[in-house]
Amino acid sequence: MTILAIETSCDESALALIETRTNNGNFECRVISSLIHSQAELHSAYGGVFPSLAKREHGKNLPPLLDKLLTDSNLTSKTVSNEEQLNIRAIIENFKTELSGQNPDLLDSLEKAQFLNSIPLIDRIAVTEGPGLEPALWVGINFAGFLSKLWSIPIVPVNHMEGHIIGSLLESDKPSDKWQALKKLQLPAVALLISGGHTELVKIGPKMASGAFKYTIIGQTKDDAVGEAFDKTARLLGLSYPGGPNISRLANEARKMKITPEVKLPRPMISSGDLNFSFSGLKTAVLYAVRDYSKIHKDLDDNFKRGLALEFEEAVTEVLDSKLRKAIDQYGAKALIIGGGVSANERLRKQFEQTATEYGLDIFMPSRHVSGDNALMIALAGALHLNEDVRDIKASGTMKLGTSS
Numbered sequence: 001m002t003i004l005a006i007e008t009s010c011d012e013s014a015l016a017l018i019e020t021r022t023n024n025g026n027f028e029c030r031v032i033s034s035l036i037h038s039q040a041e042l043h044s045a046y047g048g049v050f051p052s053l054a055k056r057e058h059g060k061n062l063p064p065l066l067d068k069l070l071t072d073s074n075l076t077s078k079t080v081s082n083e084e085q086l087n088i089r090a091i092i093e094n095f096k097t098e099l100s101g102q103n104p105d106l107l108d109s110l111e112k113a114q115f116l117n118s119i120p121l122i123d124r125i126a127v128t129e130g131p132g133l134e135p136a137l138w139v140g141i142n143f144a145g146f147l148s149k150l151w152s153i154p155i156v157p158v159n160h161m162e163g164h165i166i167g168s169l170l171e172s173d174k175p176s177d178k179w180q181a182l183k184k185l186q187l188p189a190v191a192l193l194i195s196g197g198h199t200e201l202v203k204i205g206p207k208m209a210s211g212a213f214k215y216t217i218i219g220q221t222k223d224d225a226v227g228e229a230f231d232k233t234a235r236l237l238g239l240s241y242p243g244g245p246n247i248s249r250l251a252n253e254a255r256k257m258k259i260t261p262e263v264k265l266p267r268p269m270i271s272s273g274d275l276n277f278s279f280s281g282l283k284t285a286v287l288y289a290v291r292d293y294s295k296i297h298k299d300l301d302d303n304f305k306r307g308l309a310l311e312f313e314e315a316v317t318e319v320l321d322s323k324l325r326k327a328i329d330q331y332g333a334k335a336l337i338i339g340g341g342v343s344a345n346e347r348l349r350k351q352f353e354q355t356a357t358e359y360g361l362d363i364f365m366p367s368r369h370v371s372g373d374n375a376l377m378i379a380l381a382g383a384l385h386l387n388e389d390v391r392d393i394k395a396s397g398t399m400k401l402g403t404s405s
């Protein structure tokens with residue numbers, strides 16, 4: 001089965017193509033191609049993701065990205081009869097009429113597209129339906145709907161957060177002729193999902209009759225997501241978006257230079273007794289620290305910034321790790337998954353690895369390519385839902401993964 005995946009939930013326009021098969025009853029896949037067009041630089045002028053700009057950019061990016069994906073992957077195309085050709089023309093004209101009011105950027109970009117001239121042998125389209133920015137999600141969903149009609153193949157809707165979970169189980173994200181099995185996950189497992197929009201602890205398991213996992217949200221943030229706290233803190237320190245990597249760089253410099261932070265930040269909700277989080281207070285504490293410092297000094301000194309970045313990263317690490325340990329104890333986790341863009345953070349990765357070692361658990365974290373938003377994880381998560389009934393797909397900004405505990 002060949003699956004094309006589309007991801008447009010935030011500021012990455014991403015497409016991927018994988019092939020799947022069952023080998024001795026086990027799921028296997030082959031990565032054919034995975035492309036990510038990041039809009040981060042464009043959004044950095046706004047200090048965060050600007051939804052209408054993201055929508056426009058996805059419209060511009062998807063057709064050329066699909067052309068590149070199909071050219072790179074050398075897929076065989078179906079021969080199209082004259083009758084089919086007429087049908088295809090009608091579908092294209094219909095979609096163009098729909099788009100003219102809704103998404104002129106996608107319309108413009110479609111005019112130059114090469115993929116309209118043939119039908120590649122693809123069996124399914126997996127697309128992110130939520131959670132994320134609704135105007136951005138709709139671009140991917142509408143594009144998937146169009147391709148589904150054009151190629152007469154079904155769509156599989158995918159929850160973005162499940163993508164972050166399953167993406168961590170991939171052995172290798174490199175395009176290759178080799179087949180690979182997903183890493184074996186002992187159940188129940190606990191996933192810590194940390195991104196720009198989410199901070200969630202999810203219990204995974206048991207496996208359901210369909211072969212998909214059962215998910216239960218066992219903890220979540222009451223306000224800001226941890227990635228959002230990184231981004232807002234970075235902004236307060238005059239660093240550009242996305243803030244996570246910049247904060248991490250300053251914190252590492254502080255460690256190397258043995259700088260002692262001038263400010264002690266809170267560890268929000270560390271003793272709350274439950275598995276929930278809160279990060280808005282942490283950002284406010286950084287705001288006050290910067291304000292107090294600015295009353296005395298004209299500019300923020302580099303070492304003050306380094307110290308504050310270090311203290312911030314330590315506060316986040318302590319809180320996330322303490323809740324992760326609590327979740328392991330409470331749910332008898334046999335394995336850990338860390339997913340989402342913030343899982344690229346080196347300090348956090350080291351801490352979670354140490355925790356897994358102490359508990360004697362397997363830990364799965366995504367490689368760099370699949371730690372941020374990408375379509376490869378959407379293709380893999382989609383592959384777990386191929387047997388489900390076809391249904392209408394609607395963008396859902398606040399879509400939940402499974403049930404809440």
Ligand code: KG4
Pocket residue numbers: 010194195196197198226227228230231242243244245248340341342343344345346371372373
């Ligand atoms: O999963 P993701 O790519 O997009 C969302 O679905 O939100 O996560 C993006 C978030 C941003 O807030 C970014 O600052 C953060 O991940 N991030 C990091 C690092 N790299 C990316 N945060 C901390 N340390 C990093 N190295």
Ligand code: ZN
Pocket residue numbers: 160164195196340341372373
């Ligand atoms: Zn994400």
